[in-house]
Amino acid sequence: MARYQGKRVARSYRAVILFVAAAAAVALAVAGVVRLVYGGQVPPPPDVSQRETDSSADHSSEPASQLDSAPKAPPYDFSQPAPASEAVDNRYFDDAAFVGDSRTDGFMLYSGVGTGKNLTSNGLSIFTLSEKKAFTVEGETYTLLEALALEEYGKVYLSLGVNELGIYKDKSFYSSYSAAIDQIRLVQPGAVIYIQGLIPVNEAQVEEHNGNKYNLSNDHLRVYNDLMRQVAEEKQVVYLDLYSEFADENGSLPEGLSRDGVHLTKEPCQRWLEYLKTHTVDFDALYPDGPPVVELPEPEGPEISTADGSEPG
Numbered sequence: 001m002a003r004y005q006g007k008r009v010a011r012s013y014r015a016v017i018l019f020v021a022a023a024a025a026v027a028l029a030v031a032g033v034v035r036l037v038y039g040g041q042v043p044p045p046p047d048v049s050q051r052e053t054d055s056s057a058d059h060s061s062e063p064a065s066q067l068d069s070a071p072k073a074p075p076y077d078f079s080q081p082a083p084a085s086e087a088v089d090n091r092y093f094d095d096a097a098f099v100g101d102s103r104t105d106g107f108m109l110y111s112g113v114g115t116g117k118n119l120t121s122n123g124l125s126i127f128t129l130s131e132k133k134a135f136t137v138e139g140e141t142y143t144l145l146e147a148l149a150l151e152e153y154g155k156v157y158l159s160l161g162v163n164e165l166g167i168y169k170d171k172s173f174y175s176s177y178s179a180a181i182d183q184i185r186l187v188q189p190g191a192v193i194y195i196q197g198l199i200p201v202n203e204a205q206v207e208e209h210n211g212n213k214y215n216l217s218n219d220h221l222r223v224y225n226d227l228m229r230q231v232a233e234e235k236q237v238v239y240l241d242l243y244s245e246f247a248d249e250n251g252s253l254p255e256g257l258s259r260d261g262v263h264l265t266k267e268p269c270q271r272w273l274e275y276l277k278t279h280t281v282d283f284d285a286l287y288p289d290g291p292p293v294v295e296l297p298e299p300e301g302p303e304i305s306t307a308d309g310s311e312p313g
Contacts, residue, residue: 073285081197081229081241082281088277090113097119097157098118098159099120101163105120107159111270112269117151117153126180133146153188154283155192155193156188156192157194157196165221185292193235194238194276195229197229197241198243199242199245200221201218201258202253203218205261208261209261218251235292
């Protein structure tokens with residue numbers, strides 16, 4: 001039995017030796033073929049660095065517009081009211097100037113904004129913005145535009161028009177508002193200018209309070225809002241549609257939001273602030289190529305109104 005096992009082991013060794021010899025012969029044959037093809041020299045390994053260089057060269061030939069193809073934000077649409085945005089906190093208004101009449105003064109008192117410059121004056125009118133010295137600073141009196149130039153602001157919020165509602169000088173209102181935007185931009189070139197559309201009035205309450213002696217109407221208020229929207233588009237400033245935020249189904253200020261039909265109580269002032277906090281626009285988003293160049297209008301002669309208050313011509 002041991003002799004039989006020894007024969008098996010010998011045969012196994014011989015098989016292994018024959019396999020190794022055959023593999024060596026194949027390797028020598030392949031080497032001979034390679035030498036014949038390459039003139040007796042073994043071919044060099046592939047040049048990985050050259051392949052990488054060629055690859056980068058292919059990319060460099062592509063147009064730069066394809067390499068830098070990050071999508072750009074669409075230009076701001078000045079023909080539309082400011083869209084809703086992520087809410088900011090009150091610190092956003094630290095460098096803001098709030099320009100307006102007694103309505104805006106009430107906003108500063110009751111909204112809880114707690115910051116920003118109060119540049120309001122009872123009876124302030126867009127018609128006399130550059131003439132009436134309604135502001136006193138350290139004993140000196142200034143017009144609104146002069147007072148605005150005393151500090152640098154990042155935002156200017158305008159809310160004017162209620163005191164002009166009963167005058168019915170629409171052309172003058174439009175031209176005065178356009179001129180005011182140019183003059184504000186001249187003294188505050190780095191500020192985002194917001195035109196706040198007029199919040200409606202409650203005509204029944206106004207009638208009850210003072211007989212509507214100033215002839216306030218929501219019909220004319222809507223005309224003024226349309227004119228301010230036109231100014232915002234032409235002058236490329238932001239329009240805030242506060243009218244739609246407050247108007248009821250009849251286009252009126254709902255009852256319970258004012259004691260006299262014009263000036264707002266605390267809750268609507270707080271709602272006003274929340275609207276401002278959720279409708280903000282960055283300066284760079286408005287003017288990626290720089291703000292518009294100020295073109296001051298030619299001085300106009302005095303406007304003549306007809307007896308019924310309509311525009312001549």
